[in-house]
Amino acid sequence: MTELFRQFWWLIFPAMAMVYGLVQMILRSSYEKKKLDLMRSYLDRGQPVPDALRRDNHF
Amino acid sequence: MNFEQLFRDYWWLIFPVGGMLMGVFGMMSHHHHRSETLRILKSYADQGKEPPQFLLDQLKNDEDRAMDQAYGYQGGGRYRHRNGGWGSVVVFAALAAGFSYMGYQTGSDASHVFTALGMAFGVAAAALFVLKLIGVLFGPRSRPDDGKRRDRVDD
Secondary structure, three states: OHHHHHHHHHHHHHHHHHHHHHHHHHHHHHHHHHHHHHHHHHHHOOOOOOHHHHOOOOO | OOHHHHHHHHHHHHHHHHHHHHHHHHHHHHHHHHHHHHHHHHHHHHOOOOOOHHHHHHHHHHHHHHHHHHOOOOOOHHHHHHHOOHHHHHHHHHHHHHHHHHHHHOOOOOHHHHHHHHHHHHHHHHHHHHHHHHHHHHOOOOOOOHHHHHHOOOO
């Protein structure tokens, strides 16, 4: 077990990068869904969508 | 070969792994903050009220931060941006010098690690320096009305 860790400890970095990317992707999609939901609720009421929502926001 | 020896050899991994965890946690809490802002905006919209300006400004500020990050200004965007960001260059250069000295002085097995860290921080410091130099030479000039321009919502 320790020998395995000694040989492959550097795999922590690419694996964490993948995890980071995955989490970012999931959070972004969730945020975009909520934003679209909010925009729809504005449109349902016939109100103008605020400019702050209309902008492309990536993080 | 036991776990104590393993810890002795790889204790420094605590720092990068901790940094990664902090990054993921920061991303999650950032997302939480933004979703809550959206939720509040939604409840305003459902009641047919005009949302307060500062909530919309909050979305705008998050975008500013995201833009700053996308364009290479590291975290805390506005403050660093206004400050010139030379602090990070100094910090990285100091770390490089310190680790290089440790790697040079200690004769034990750990000296390789310290030398490698010193080299890594040195490269990072040089890269940051060049980036800052390019930013200062060719980047946008800061204007006296910067604060006012940034507070504007519609652009």
